[in-house]
Amino acid sequence: MPSPKPLRMTRQRRIILDELRQLKTHPAADEVFQIVKRRMPRISLATVYRNLDILSQIGVIQKLETAGLQRRFDGNISPHPHVRCVKCGRVDDMTGDVRPLRPDEIPRAQGYTIHGYRLEFLGTCPQCGEGPGAAQ
Amino acid sequence: MPSPKPLRMTRQRRIILDELRQLKTHPAADEVFQIVKRRMPRISLATVYRNLDILSQIGVIQKLETAGLQRRFDGNISPHPHVRCVKCGRVDDMTGDVRPLRPDEIPRAQGYTIHGYRLEFLGTCPQCGEGPGAAQ
DNA sequence: TTAGTTGCAAACATTTTGCCGAACG
């Protein structure tokens, strides 16, 4: 297991992390970019991307869209749960059943009207197996 | 409510739908393209995209990534549920608690090793409200 | 006949990468 590469706490990295922690929203990269630019006008979008990536890899922040970049399609329209391989991105159906949430199990979100939810399981597919492997 | 525009069942549309229904996987657009091309070598990727979009809009197939295309980031790394506005894409934290799934509530998927799951609520945010509004 | 559709190419949107000078530790 390679020892993790040493990280420097640069001004841009600190500001990105700082702003992200202040925000109650969950901004996309370019929103972070706009916000950070107010404190650091010459920062580049690439730096924001690089740092968001590094910070999420070391587990200091969360990257919400695990999904990869492509959309996937399902010829089966009945609602059913899926598994996504965290290594190769492949998606399959879950076999067993999952008990749906009862309405009273759905919490509030201020101002939101909740229509439903999406449950997706994460794991590694048979091809990718357990090993370290190239993630994402 | 505008009456839905009449749709034609073209050869390409039929083949796309047909192939998608056969597949047990959940292919991305370019995989559908590769597959359909075997039966229709001159089909274009744009046609595949257009039809996947139309077919999912009329509810004949499912588009799995509701998320939009951008990744979002969260400065809070503790696992907690989110709400996503289906109209503007905004993401917020859920306030209440959601009971986590017990291990025995997690179904099998042949060959997969399940590491966890992701639960995301869908709704409309206060700004977007209930109305018809521009989705996605 | 005629509106919805297609293929093609170009435009878009988002994320990643190569390069080199800059700066953290």
Add this chain to the structure above:
DNA sequence: CGTTCGGCAAAATGTTTGCAACTAA
């Protein structure tokens, strides 16, 4: 002072769109 890092611009990905020709109904 060496290595990681940042800025910039270009490339890579994935998806959408304009347009003239085509075709299902």
